[in-house]
Amino acid sequence: MKIVSIVGARPQFIKAATVSRILRSNPAIHEILLHTGQHYDHNMSDVFFDELHIPRPDYNLEAGSGSHATQTGTMLTGIEEVLLREKPDCTLVYGDTNSTLAGALTASKLHIPVAHVEAGLRSFNRAMPEEINRIVTDRISDMLFAPTPTAVYNLTHEGLAEITTFTGDVMYDSVLFYKARIEENTEKYETPGIPGDYLLATIHRAENTDNPANLRKIFLAFSRISRDIVLPIHPRTRKILQSEFPLPSNVHIIDPVGYLEMLKLTMDAHKVLTDSGGLQKEAYFLGKQCITLRTETEWVETLHDQWNIITGSDPGLILEAVAAPIPSTPTHAVFGNGKSAGLIMEKLLHF
Ligand code: UD1
Ligand code: UDP
Numbered sequence: 001m002k003i004v005s006i007v008g009a010r011p012q013f014i015k016a017a018t019v020s021r022i023l024r025s026n027p028a029i030h031e032i033l034l035h036t037g038q039h040y041d042h043n044m045s046d047v048f049f050d051e052l053h054i055p056r057p058d059y060n061l062e063a064g065s066g067s068h069a070t071q072t073g074t075m076l077t078g079i080e081e082v083l084l085r086e087k088p089d090c091t092l093v094y095g096d097t098n099s100t101l102a103g104a105l106t107a108s109k110l111h112i113p114v115a116h117v118e119a120g121l122r123s124f125n126r127a128m129p130e131e132i133n134r135i136v137t138d139r140i141s142d143m144l145f146a147p148t149p150t151a152v153y154n155l156t157h158e159g160l161a162e163i164t165t166f167t168g169d170v171m172y173d174s175v176l177f178y179k180a181r182i183e184e185n186t187e188k189y190e191t192p193g194i195p196g197d198y199l200l201a202t203i204h205r206a207e208n209t210d211n212p213a214n215l216r217k218i219f220l221a222f223s224r225i226s227r228d229i230v231l232p233i234h235p236r237t238r239k240i241l242q243s244e245f246p247l248p249s250n251v252h253i254i255d256p257v258g259y260l261e262m263l264k265l266t267m268d269a270h271k272v273l274t275d276s277g278g279l280q281k282e283a284y285f286l287g288k289q290c291i292t293l294r295t296e297t298e299w300v301e302t303l304h305d306q307w308n309i310i311t312g313s314d315p316g317l318i319l320e321a322v323a324a325p326i327p328s329t330p331t332h333a334v335f336g337n338g339k340s341a342g343l344i345m346e347k348l349l350h351f
Helices: 009-022 046-051 068-086 096-108 129-141 149-157 171-183 214-225 235-245 259-268 277-285 302-307 313-325 340-350
Strands: 003-007 031-034 090-094 113-115 143-145 164-166 199-202 229-234 253-254 272-274 290-291 306-311
Touching: 003 009, 003 096, 009 046, 009 090, 009 096, 009 277, 009 340, 031 068, 046 259, 068 096, 068 340, 090 149, 090 340, 096 113, 096 235, 096 277, 113 129, 113 340, 143 149, 143 277, 143 340, 149 164, 149 199, 171 259, 171 277, 171 340, 199 253, 214 253, 214 313, 229 259, 259 277, 272 277, 277 290, 277 306, 290 313, 302 306
Parallel strands: 003 031, 003 090, 090 113, 113 143, 143 164, 199 229, 199 272, 229 253, 272 290, 290 306
Antiparallel strands: none
16 A cells, blocks of 8 residues: 655654654555655754654655745645656645645545545634644544544534544554653753743744734743743744844743654753644643633643643733642543554555
8 A cells, every 4th residue: 555644844743753754654554755855954853854764755846935825836746746657546644734724635636545634623713824724634534533532522512423433543653652762862852052940931823923912922921930941942933033032031932842852852952832722732731731822722632730831921820820720630541542543554455
């Protein structure tokens, strides 16, 4: 079976690392990896291929940055060429980025089956570009791999139950697999120069970066927190901070780090503040309370017992959440059993 896996952005490299490892262990599968080039800085792309031993992409379209239409349009033509040449039995797309949408749209128009990993997530907020990407991708896919019971519910509600499988979350597989590796050699994955007691933060969503008022409120809240805050900065956010924002002295900006360093930073943090989808889940899997700097979450399972608290950019709510007690109940496994990638492979082989 020939599969073209389409990736392009940081969280997709992390998901594909786990799925690829399983797919490539099966001689019945020939995987071709297509990188759209949506993310291209060394620490947004290559670092993951090196550290997670992801095979080098067979194709890199170098689509780069641009408006939604420019970026997606460039990907569409590049992906079409590759699919016409490779004639795969199916394509595999991940998550909700413009690379996901471009992959699904191109393949479906060429009548090549599309399998969507992390299907069924909904924020019910169509102002998010990711929400549009998810809805369209799910609608035109042939196999939907849902990571959570809520995702299954959403897809059922949209009339897509017949092509939906609850697989669990490949990011849960990843955390279990790589956490064990970190614990074998914790010092190796420590980020140098980090304070001893800190909150870990990331910010990159359009609703925060494209809205200076929201970003200002978030930094106002950060300035009133007594702990240090470590902030590995997404290039999108760095650009804005360079021009507009004086940084509070307790905020330590660092370059984006590799995945294993990021897991280690999460494991050692007091709490996590983020607008990232992936980091909300990782905090939950690692038993760290998360404060979500958005007004909603797709990962509603993480909200149980206040393991995740939604604050948006409201300084009062952020400060309350930072002061909130850390739950004593353990997080629970609604994200599968850590073997989601194996289930995905079985489904692909039986399609
Ligand atoms: C994209 C996804 C988002 C995902 C995020 C993961 C879409 C619509 N958004 O957002 O869902 O959560 O990736 O990180 O697909 N840039 C660089 N170097 C890079 C990459 C980006 O400098 O290697 C800068 C460019 O100025 C670019 C901006 O970041 O314009 C935004 O990049 P883009 O890929 O368009 O969206 P993300 O914000 O990364
Ligand atoms: N991540 C990383 N280095 C960083 C910041 C994040 O490896 O400096 C990882 C993080 O652990 C998670 C993924 O990137 O696995 C999340 O990606 P991101 O927040 O960019 O996108 P989202 O999940 O919101 O789509």
